Amino acid sequence: DLLWMRMTFGVLVAALVFGQVHPIINEEYRRARKDGFWDADCERAYLALERQQSRLLDEDMIRSGSGIVVSVAGDKDFVIREVIPAIRWFQEFAKNKAQNFRTTVFAESGLLTPKIRNSFDTVIEEITSQLTPLAFRVKAFKIRAMARSPYDRTLYLDLDSRPCDTQGVFLKKLWPLLDNADLVLADNYAGQDKLVGTIADLRREHASGLVLLRSSSLNTRQLLADYASAHAILKNTRRGRRDQPALMVALRLAVEKKSNPLRLAHIPRNAFCRKNTSDIVSCDAGCLVVHKAARYDLAYKFFGIGFKKTGTTTLAAALRTLKIGPEPNHADSVAATIALLKQKPDAALALRAARQARAMTDAPWCLAASRGNLLAKIAHTYPRAKFILTRRPTINWWISTRNWLSCLKPFNIDRYKIMLNAANFSRSEFTVAYERYNQRVLQFFSSSSATDQLLVLDLDANTPFPWSQLCAFVEAWGKCPTDNDLRRNSFFQSDFAVSHPEATPSRYDLQLCSSASIEDDNAIIAHGLRRRDALVSRNEQTDKRLASLVALRSRRQKYRDSLRGGTLSS
Numbered sequence: 001d002l003l004w005m006r007m008t009f010g011v012l013v014a015a016l017v018f019g020q021v022h023p024i025i026n027e028e029y030r031r032a033r034k035d036g037f038w039d040a041d042c043e044r045a046y047l048a049l050e051r052q053q054s055r056l057l058d059e060d061m062i063r064s065g066s067g068i069v070v071s072v073a074g075d076k077d078f079v080i081r082e083v084i085p086a087i088r089w090f091q092e093f094a095k096n097k098a099q100n101f102r103t104t105v106f107a108e109s110g111l112l113t114p115k116i117r118n119s120f121d122t123v124i125e126e127i128t129s130q131l132t133p134l135a136f137r138v139k140a141f142k143i144r145a146m147a148r149s150p151y152d153r154t155l156y157l158d159l160d161s162r163p164c165d166t167q168g169v170f171l172k173k174l175w176p177l178l179d180n181a182d183l184v185l186a187d188n189y190a191g192q193d194k195l196v197g198t199i200a201d202l203r204r205e206h207a208s209g210l211v212l213l214r215s216s217s218l219n220t221r222q223l224l225a226d227y228a229s230a231h232a233i234l235k236n237t238r239r240g241r242r243d244q245p246a247l248m249v250a251l252r253l254a255v256e257k258k259s260n261p262l263r264l265a266h267i268p269r270n271a272f273c274r275k276n277t278s279d280i281v282s283c284d285a286g287c288l289v290v291h292k293a294a295r296y297d298l299a300y301k302f303f304g305i306g307f308k309k310t311g312t313t314t315l316a317a318a319l320r321t322l323k324i325g326p327e328p329n330h331a332d333s334v335a336a337t338i339a340l341l342k343q344k345p346d347a348a349l350a351l352r353a354a355r356q357a358r359a360m361t362d363a364p365w366c367l368a369a370s371r372g373n374l375l376a377k378i379a380h381t382y383p384r385a386k387f388i389l390t391r392r393p394t395i396n397w398w399i400s401t402r403n404w405l406s407c408l409k410p411f412n413i414d415r416y417k418i419m420l421n422a423a424n425f426s427r428s429e430f431t432v433a434y435e436r437y438n439q440r441v442l443q444f445f446s447s448s449s450a451t452d453q454l455l456v457l458d459l460d461a462n463t464p465f466p467w468s469q470l471c472a473f474v475e476a477w478g479k480c481p482t483d484n485d486l487r488r489n490s491f492f493q494s495d496f497a498v499s500h501p502e503a504t505p506s507r508y509d510l511q512l513c514s515s516a517s518i519e520d521d522n523a524i525i526a527h528g529l530r531r532r533d534a535l536v537s538r539n540e541q542t543d544k545r546l547a548s549l550v551a552l553r554s555r556r557q558k559y560r561d562s563l564r565g566g567t568l569s570s
Contacts, residue, residue: 036189038203038248045233045249050257054225057147063216066153066175067102067121071145072111073128073138077480079111080468085294085475086159088452090119092166101168106145122150135241140231142208142243147224149215153178158209160475161272162293164283173288174271177212181265182219183254184212186272188244196266202252205244209291210272212265219254219262226250283384294475295324299384301354302474304361305368305375306390307437308416309401311459315390316361318465321483322476328357337364341418345372351381369440370421370433376444379453386473389441389456396460398431399518406528407513411535413528425529427521 072083090103104122105112117123126144128137146156153175157163163170177184185206187193195201213220231246239245254262269277273287281287281296294300302324304315319325336349350364350372368375368387378385392400405413405425413425420433445454455473457466471480516524 036205036244039239039245041234041237041239042203042245042249045230045246046252048233049226049229049249049253054222054229056221056225057144057228058149058215058221058224061148061150063150063152065100065102065151066155066171067104067149067151068155068157068171069104069106069145069149069151070157070159071142072105072107072116072159073141074108074111074134076111077468078138079113079116081472081476081480082159083111083116084113085472086162087116087119089162089166093163093168094119094121096166096168101171102151104150106141106148108141124148124150133241136231136235139241139243140228143224143228143231143246146211146213147221147228149213152214152216154211154213154215156208156211156213157289158291161209161289161291163289164287170288174212174267177265177267178214181212181263182214182217183223183262184265184267185247186210186267186274187269187277190277192277193266193269202255203248205242206247206251207272207274207277207291208243208247209274210267210289212267219258219260223250223254223262226253292475297384298356298358299382301358301360301382301385302388303354303365303368303378303385304359304388304390305365305441306388306457307366307370307397307434308362308419309397309404310390310392311457312362312366312390314459314465315388315457316359318467318470319359319361319474321481322471322474324359324474324476326357327359327361328353333362333364337367340364340367340371340374341415345374347372347374347377350374351377354378354382367419369437369444370419375441379444379448379450385453387441387445387454388470388473389438389454391438391456391458392460394431394435395518397434398427399516401430401434402427402521402524402528403513403516406524406531410528410532413532425525 072079093103102121103119104124105116105120106124106126107116109125109127112123112125126141128141132140142156142158146154149156155171155174174184186209188205188207192201192204195204213224215221227243227246227250230249231240231243234240234246234249251262251264255264270286271288272291273281273285273289274291275281275296278287281290281293282299283290283293283297284299290297302319304312304319306312306315316327332349332353336347336353339346339349353364354360364371364374365378368378375387378387391397401416405416416422416430417425420430420437422429422433441454442456445451455469457469459465467480467482470476512527513524
């Protein structure tokens with residue numbers, strides 16, 4: 001028919017421009033993907049639905065106005081890890097919206113907490129079969145949520161797609177895309193925009209994390225019915241857990257086989273920013289909505305602000321496991337720490353070190369509540385940042401810190417005193433300063449009404465690592481790890497001696513401190529101070545020898561220069 005001829009012509013034009021008739025059109029578009037192309041399973045579903053039209057899913061729906069729809073399906077763990085972290089945005093949106101934009105959560109029965117319910121204007125719950133495989137059920141429920149939207153104009157939003165404002169500005173900019181369209185989709189791969197208007201575009205997956213729908217349009221309603229049917233047909237195939245292949249089938253049916261074809265438009269890749277399609281995934285780059293912002297947007301930073309010896313190394317290992325990065329440059333972190341330890345602490349270098357990083361732990365961030373008003377400056381400079389306070393029971397922390405300084409790093413005793421603003425190296429001074437530090441952190445977030453930006457992790461070597469808490473806080477979408485084999489800074493595992501041979505503790509030092517108890521305070525502290533003084537004395541002697549050597553070399557050089565000058569003059 002005429003439509004098919006037009007699409008075929010479009011493919012031929014693309015072939016002339018890019019050199020081949022194939023869904024993979026150029027190098028930018030050439031991606032190693034295990035699914036994304038039209039395959040035999042898609043063809044089978046397409047032929048089946050071509051013969052029998054799907055039944056509409058929304059014949060009982062009454063629609064009005066415009067609004068946002070989200071779906072919640074799965075298990076309780078999914079709600080904890082993925083739903084609750086997203087609720088804060090909807091709460092802020094509910095407070096700020098000036099236009100008549102409403103929100104609806106479409107949920108499986110029994111999953112919603114009161115907090116989730118109260119974050120939406122409308123709650124629609126349905127009972128589903130728990131015998132259906134989880135991954136398939138979640139995607140099927142998502143399609144049903146789109147189909148049964150209570151709005152004339154719908155913006156469907158996955159919970160890992162985060163709008164960049166809570167005032168509704170993004171909606172005002174996105175709604176016009178529906179003026180001449182029934183459906184507006186985002187590309188799933190870089191370069192896909194070059195296929196728009198061709199058969200190849202309909203044979204590629206489209207992202208479904210943000211979808212604009214003219215829900216009252218019969219074309220849209222029929223597409224969603226076919227979408228659900230195709231997903232059911234593909235259930236037992238390799239791609240059956242995904243919703244995009246079914247969308248490919250429904251799109252082809254809607255565009256190719258209708259006398260009045262569905263009008264399809266595309267969301268610009270700088271509006272809905274995704275790692276696969278956009279150069280920069282950040283609200284600061286002008287994006288309207290960001291996919292998995294907590295993972296890819298540099299503005300979403302995570303600062304581990306627990307003091308030293310509270311599990312900062314373990315936290316760093318956990319963030320790496322969750323692939324949250326990059327970390328700041330080590331040299332920059334060292335320079336920032338030195339600046340904060342000066343008599344007049346300067347936080348500027350610390351703020352600069354965090355600029356191109358997302359995962360900050362240990363120094364200088366462990367000084368956030370003790371030096372240079374660093375915590376307040378971080379919160380002001382990076383308003384979308386989140387903070388993780390690692391803690392240990394005070395006595396456990398003191399024993400660990402005492403042993404660490406006395407036996408492994410005695411030259412850091414004075415530095416720790418400055419970090420904590422402690423008068424001396426003693427249990428009373430250090431423990432009071434440590435508790436004061438933690439209290440300042442808690443008070444800061446409590447007073448600024450930003451408690452949801454702080455996670456307190458109480459870490460103990462004898463208890464499992466709290467993965468579920470961390471995963472929910474950092475929005476680590478997907479399966480949360482359960483492995484507890486994270487690196488711990490024990491005496492016998494430390495690689496400190498490799499880089500500091502002059503301060504290498506003896507086996508006696510290590511054994512002494514690793515077996516010391518709280519009653520051994522005086523002996524261990526005295527041992528540490530002796531080692532510190534010995535190292536200071538040794539360093540002073542080394543400095544004097546180096547100064548003498550430099551002076552000797554300088555005199556010799558002057559003597560050679562004088563001889564050379566005399567020779568030249570003669």
